[in-house]
Amino acid sequence: MARAAVLHAVGDKTLDLRDDITPIDPGPDDVRVRIRATGVCHSDLSVMTGVLPATLPAVLGHEGAGEVVAVGDRVTGIRPGDHVVINWTPNCGVCGYCDSGRPYLCTVFVGRAFRDAKFRQGDADPGVYAMAGCGTFAEEITVPRLGVIKIADDVPFEYAALLGCGLPTGLGAVFNTAALRPGATVAVVGAGGVGLSVIQGARIAGASTILAVDPNTAKHPTALDFGATHTATLDDLADVKAELAPRGFDHVFEVVGRAAAIETAYGLAGRGGEVIVVGVAPGSEKVTLNPFQLVFDGKTVKGSLYGECDLVRDVPRFVNLWRAGRLDIERLITRRIRFEELNDAIATLERGEAIRQVVLFD
Structure with a gap:
């Protein structure tokens, strides 16, 4: 026993x-x-x-x-x-x-x-x-x-x-779900454990701008340490977005698991941008999106289960990144x-x- x-x-x-x-x-x-x-x-x-x-x-x-x-x-x-x-x-x-x-x-x-x-x-x-x-x-x-x-x-x-779990979910959301290309602009809503893995993935993939959004300012220095280029709370988010990406971000990752966070992420995505939903929200919650804007702004909302990982393929890749000193x-x-x-x-x-x-x- x-x-x-x-x-x-x-x-x-x-x-x-x-x-x-x-x-x-x-x-x-x-x-x-x-x-x-x-x-x-x-x-x-x-x-x-x-x-x-x-x-x-x-x-x-x-x-x-x-x-x-x-x-x-x-x-x-x-x-x-x-x-x-x-x-x-x-x-x-x-x-x-x-x-x-x-x-x-x-x-x-x-x-x-x-x-x-x-x-x-x-x-x-x-x-x-x-x-x-x-x-x-x-x-x-x-x-x-x-x-x-x-x-x-x-x-x-x-x-x-x-x-x-945590690393494949975050890294996979970047590498597999978003297929992020070098130079892309990124926002990450939620700077917890999985959010930090998303931030690391975006850094490794070559994102030019990585904004970490979290109401808890105590998490901001850690997000910067892991690769975020900027941080924001909900209170100053509009000003920061206007400065960094006035037309919106290419990829926005929601890593909180709440309907309100998904809506925040949607608002950060630019025309032709995508929202990657990584957090698991309660089934009782509902998300409100503007369907006219969804079509005419050409936005995409995607769920990312387990970072769309095939662990047989991806675990060796992640180990190699760790060995190379690129994955902390x-x-x-x-x-x-x-x-x-x-x-x-x-x-x-x-x-x-x-x-x-x-x-x-x-």
């Missing part, structure tokens, strides 16, 4: 930190992984508040990395001892989305997460589910073979964990914590006082 953090009901403010949770045995196409590091992501908080759905009770966590301890009989390309990133949207490889080169839209395995329990408590039958089919807030998990991406042994586990992962990590500090980390995240906190399992 092992330690794991369980959510019992939507609205709970804390997770049940237990030491009697065991993952199901690997099937012939599965892999068991000992989690060595897992990030505390805003999506975990969104499950607790009900913004993101999950079957409960469930072990939360989806941004993780660890070491393979066992593989199923039909598994190839992965063996015990390998270091891996957890891929929370593994693709089946045969559906229409996979065939069309959009594996990030495949829902085969994510769908199973809602009906197949992945853990047992004590000696009971499996009855504890896993967020996104992963549950990386546990010391050991069982996932499909395509739910792991092998990485080199010299990549620190805490860096590899961020390669499972270290400074994204605000705190390294123990499992016992997980609920404090969630409270810190809710207060907006951290970029990325990473749980390190012994």
Whole structure:
């Protein structure tokens, strides 16, 4: 039996930190992984508040990395001892989305997460589910073979964990969804962990102007450190836009997850510009856009799920950027914590006082 953090009901403010949770045995196409590091992501908080759905009770966590301890009989390309990133949207490889080169839209395995329990408590039958089919807030998990991406042994586990969600979501929004070209003008609404990854991606891609928009001025110096050329609050946004991009920005990334932020991003986009929606807003919220302006200004509004990443392709690319010194992962990590500090980390995240906190399992 092992330690794991369980959510019992939507609205709970804390997770049940237990030491009697065991993952199901690997099937012939599965892999068991000992989690060595897992990030505390805003999506975990969104499950607790009900913004993101999950079957409960469930072990939360989806941004993780660890070491393979066992593989199923039909598994190839992965063996015990390998270091891996957890891929929370593994693709089946045969559906229409996979065939069309959009594996990030495949829902085969994510769908199973809602009906197949992945853990047992004590000696009971499996009855504890896993967020996104992963549950990386546990010391050991069982996932499909395509739910792991092998990485080199010299990549620190805490860096590899961020390669499972926050970094691909932000970098992929720039490289894949926007296909940003050098010289483009960019605005990023929201300078949290994923927003900083978007800012880094825009810098790497060669954007000429990168405006970070966040009402919390304490985040502005960090945004500048990661590559923003300018910062603004909502109060001075109109003046800053008039100075930097009076005709509007080429690409505007919304990384907050609120309807009002999407509308702010839309207002910043210029004629022919695009709004990339990265944040996950509550389903109850509605966005109001001017349909006349949408057509005659030629604007585009796009959703970016998981940065439209294929982790098999993109994780090695991101590792190469890190090795080249162009991708800063270290400074994204605000705190390294123990499992016992997980609920404090969630409270810190809710207060907006951290970029990325990473749980390190012994």
